[in-house]
Amino acid sequence: MSSVSNLARIALSLGLPAGLLDRGPSLRGTKFLAKAALKARFSDSGRPFQMVNVGACDGALFDDVTPWLHRIPKARAMLVEPIPYNQKRLRANYPDTDRFVIEPVAVTRTKGTITVHTFDAAALEAGTLPIEFIGCSSVTDTNLMSGKNAWGEADANFNKFAPHLKDIEVPSETLQTLLDRNGITHIDAFLVDCEGADWIVFEQLDLKRYRPGMIKVEVGALPAPEIGQVVVKLKTAGYQVGFQAEDVWAFA
Known part of the structure; x- marks a missing residue:
């Protein structure tokens, strides 16, 4: 995308009216990011914008x-x-190794290894599976992975996709270990999209210490009590919270 196109997108984002922002948390997120882009382009604050994305x-x-x-x-x-x-795919999309660190681990409450349910890479690459399955790996038994209430237990689609499910073992670390290892002392935007393990990740974030300006947590695969815990943690810390689709958006 050209520099001119980027500037046009930023300008449009900054011009979103307050009434529209109140109805769409994701639009508020767009404005937050546009402001960050403008600040980085025209201000020399000395501190680069820092994102942490778990389940990227x-x-x-x-x-x-x-x-x-x-x-x-x-x-x-x-x-x-x-x-x-x-x-x-992530490294191909973000090739600058100096600015974009990829941590090839799962975030868990303790260091070790963990089994992740995923879909066969060859089937994804061949187009045998729907493209959205690229982002559906999980350490929990989500509806998609079990077939329950996904397409319906009797739905032939699940029987068609199930043979491509596989379990792999991956290393795991705590969130704080990863933050410390990468020398992260501030966070501007914090994202979690872990297909059912989202609270396991988000409960580890020290909001008092890092105070991200924007937080986005996918809650679509969480049980109701854990969705409540996400919201309570944010509200208790003084964040403005909004729901859109399967995501909770929050702003400091």
Whole structure:
């Protein structure tokens, strides 16, 4: 995308009216990111924009936030992605190894290894599976992975896709270990999209210490009590919280 196109997108984002922003948390997120892009382009604050994305997938598909890393000059990110197939796509999309660190692990409560349910890379590459399955790996038994209430237990689609499911072992680390290892002392945007393990990740983030300006947590695969815990943690910390589709958006 050209520099002119980027500037046009930023200008349009900054012009969104308040009434519209109140009805669309993702639009508020767009304005937050546009302001960050403008600040990075015209201000020499000395501190680059820092994103942490846990469950980054390839950083492009069905992702309205991570691509802003290309529009925010000097932006940096820690992109956590445990699936080897997605890691390759992620690095191809974010080739600057100095600014974009890929952590090839899952985030868990303790260091070790963990089994991840995923789909066969060859089937994804061949187009045998729907493209959205690229981002559907999980450490939990989600509806998609079990077939329950996904297409319906009697739906032939699940029987067609099930043979391509596989379990792989991946290394796991705590969130704080990853932040410390990469010398991250501030976070501007924090994203979690872990297909059912989202609370396991988000509960580890020290909001008092890092205070991200924007937080986005996917809650579509979480049980109701954990969705409540996400919202309570954010509200208790004084964040403005909004729901859109399967995501919770929050702003400091």
